[in-house]
Amino acid sequence: MNPTSPEREIFVQNAVKWSSNNFMSGHPDLHQKLAKIYWREKNFTLAKFHFLYSRDSYGCALMLIELHNNHGYSNEVELFIAQVVLQLLCLKKKSIASEIFEIYVSQHPKIDGGPPYVHPVLNFLSCLLNTIESRNYGLFTTICKQYTTCLTKDPCIIQYLDKVGHIFFKSKPSQGNHEGLLNSFLNSFFDGFSSDDTTSYQVNNTLLAQVAELD
Template structure:
């Protein structure tokens, strides 16, 4: 890196003399000058150093302000994510290290609104530079993992769990769920409820986790986002932890068994499996539908413990098995409607585009609370507010089916 400029030396002198406000203003001056000159590489390094130095002296708001400028610079310059960039962010105290520092229990965390703006900008940047379809929609998985770790260090388990849903670290997610279970003082017989919702939610791509109260089930959430493989790994890791924990003796297995069989049913959707076994796809679909319906009916007494489970399962049935939505507004009435209700459209060939089914899944195309939690605001801003009505009404052409399976977890 080039030698420190005169203004950088002046900022350091201000910090040494305890003139933190003046140092902050010097860094902001550097930000405007470097931005005007489009010297983004130098600017990122300067803001990283400045945010870390101000954080070290407990100037939380000033440090966060520079971190926000850092994130805005990333967004404006569209800096590509790379090993070098992430290494820089971690080693020199960029926005990731700053967030970890701000979430240290001994360091007072700024207001929720300030932190939300910072996280929202980071997610926007990661969406613009992501290459995987899911990450273009929700942000880089590695970014979510680091943010989740930051909230975990601050014992903010709600936001940590929400971000961990979008990180490809199912083993770490399982440890977090186990920590939540232990610190929540649950009984050993209640261990299953902590894993169910996240598991299902990975399969539906619906942003409703902020509405869920209690700690029941990250595994349900993973299925809701179409991430079958990740959800399966989460379930396996969580069960392994329970088996090694003396406090979990006598844990009930009904819902765990249900999730295992649900994953088996979902794996039948893999077209490559059908081709490898030379089984007609219609036969696979028929078996799938019947298996799913039977599973839900057989385990209904256990699923009834939380009405939320049925909401996710209904969505999963629509996405993966072609189930029609419940008749809130039945457009067909009288005899004709009754006739249609007697026909199993799923088996007779109602077609759902493969690209639609796996639009946010493990099979996608591409190369890699308080009240309303910060994640909801961030994602709503990033993926919806910038879409025009024209974009929503005229989606891009569907990709070919054979391109869907090149982005497994």
């Protein structure tokens, strides 16, 4: 089917719904096949979305590496993996998030060794994944405070972290756009965001709405 055909989008939606008998969001194997098709067509937005609901950690990591190498700046190497890791944690897929992170940092040609990494967000993600294993709420708040400055590079990160805290550490969920667990030490940074800084928030608005419904 032609990628621009409206019928194909409807077909994909119906196929995912049809496959959702035992998987609320659709069968992971179907999502993997869809992700690879969109990846081949260079539709990275939809490829990433379907990889999130698949079990293909290796394919997702390689797709993110290609996406960054072809469309990202050097200083964004950490942000391309940060969103996916946090989105997967919000979907309660901690093991897959860890696998994708490890593959991404080990395979990306612009990441040299670690931990510790040159890029602070990568260090934060590494600490976060280990902290989730220990379920140490005090350590969670400590590392969030420690990495406050770098975390505000992407406004979506704040909302994802608020949900991660609620899921894994039983913290109080946010009551507004920028309230909740991280409000006390992150809220002051939002006033300085430009319109460009909110682009990734708009792109990920659908997923944010979905994870907001999770307990």
